[in-house]
Amino acid sequence: MKSRKKEIPVLFLLTVLSFLFLIPIFIVLMNSFKGKLYISDQPFKLPSIAAGTFSGLSNYITGVMKIGFFKAFGWSLFITLLSVGAILLFTPMTAWYITRVKTKFTSMLYYLFIFSMIVPFQMVMYPMVKVANVMSLDNPVGIIFIYLGFGSGLSVFMLCGFIKSVPLGIEEASLIDGCTPIQTYFQVVMPMLKPTMVTVAILNVMWIWNDYLLPYLLIGTEYRTIPIAIQYLKGGYGSIDMGAMMAMLVLAIIPIVIFYLTCQKYIIAGVAAGAVKG
């Protein structure tokens, strides 16, 4: 009980800090209900009906119409879900195979996957877009394939790390019982990989959902994801509609906050695990 009194200043400090962390989002929310002309010069004032700065939902309506927000939301969801789905289906199989079958080729593959993790996107950006154009992968379905390729480095690496610690005995028993490797994988191995697969899923969702440059270069002229739609709103120099921008920022943040609050436990655990290994 000695330190209860000492705790009060610390708690006070933490409260002030968390207030500071939340206030940027609150300011954006507040401005999304303000007329667009009143945002730049008085961003820290509450919208008021008396002063005529309150604009109801009009920013939301203009914004949604201007950038087709719900369509963008749909594309973001489509690309993120299917890409992460593909990564979760294929990369654990690959990781299992190259850990269990030891040849020169598989160990070379392993090092190539690790190597890809240290290569920044700008290095492969231009040729990748050209290759994707030639192979007709520059559409919302093709981009899933590209994400599988780009995401495989980190995913295979993390999964291999875990598979190394799984004892061989159970798999051997299932093979002796007459299961094919594919049955063994889906019935015996995959259930054991679940915790790491959750981590891989979280890390890839965070990356693909927020990714801007890759989808912009590949499919951005026809299909806009949320980050592309937000950047599109900026338009040419100086012609930015601040009201619509604020409203769209709020709409972009809402799904993230919902995702965070529902999967918080996994996200925090996944991020900690991913960092230690990455």
Place this chain on the structure above:
Amino acid sequence: MQKNYKKWFPIFVLPTLIAFVIAFLIPFVMGVYLSFTNFTTITNARWVGFDNYVKIFANKEFINALLFTAKFAIVAVVTINVFALSLALLLTKGLKGTNFFRTVFFMPNLIGGIVLGYIWQLILNGILYKFNVTLTYSEKYGFWGLVILMNWQLIGYMMIIYIAGIQNIPGDLIEAARIDGATSSQIVRKITLPMIMPSITICMFLTLSNSFKLFDQNLALTAGAPSKKTAMLALDIYNTFYGRQGYEGVGQAKAVLFFIMVAVLSLTQLWFTRKREVES
């Protein structure tokens, strides 16, 4: 057993491998080759040797971007890690509401770079408006704006890693020190800090490579203004590729240099972590 597996290679490995080769391996090899050629589309590439690499330094843009990035990285690494570690120390004391605070501090990390950039553009311009200037008036504003933004985004992330590190310290170690009469600050300096050195290394390099590769936030906050002075390396490379016809080769050469810098950082990290693992 291995033989049993081998004929299943096409099912287990091929889908990932084909995607990996198309999305990464071929573009990487092409990227290295193209950096030595002059091209506007890939089919008309003409070998020019080290010409592109020489041209990088024909104007100051790349050097400016490198200096800006390096300065930014140093400031960001120091500030983010000091704040994150302090928060982690406060949040591992078993205070009331620890979970709530952790939730709040981590949240900005999930918001994408483009959205983050525009949130801070509004707030910083709102403050600067009182002084009759904007964020793009001077490169100083853009620099510190990016520092604040990155702090807001990454403090919570690094804090999580530090908390995990602190929680791994065996409790009896601290208890023994207490019994021997160590003060709280002595415990932090003599036990906590040395014990979480691996977490410190990880966080330093994570912030460093995140700062080095920063693109979205940079594009949304200032897009390099005023006159490209706040453009970081990734944005400068992007502008060279897509901003100016006939400079694709130079852009690719810059990308190769950028890759080498990031690779050196990552390998240094690996070396540091390995060394620690051997020691402990």
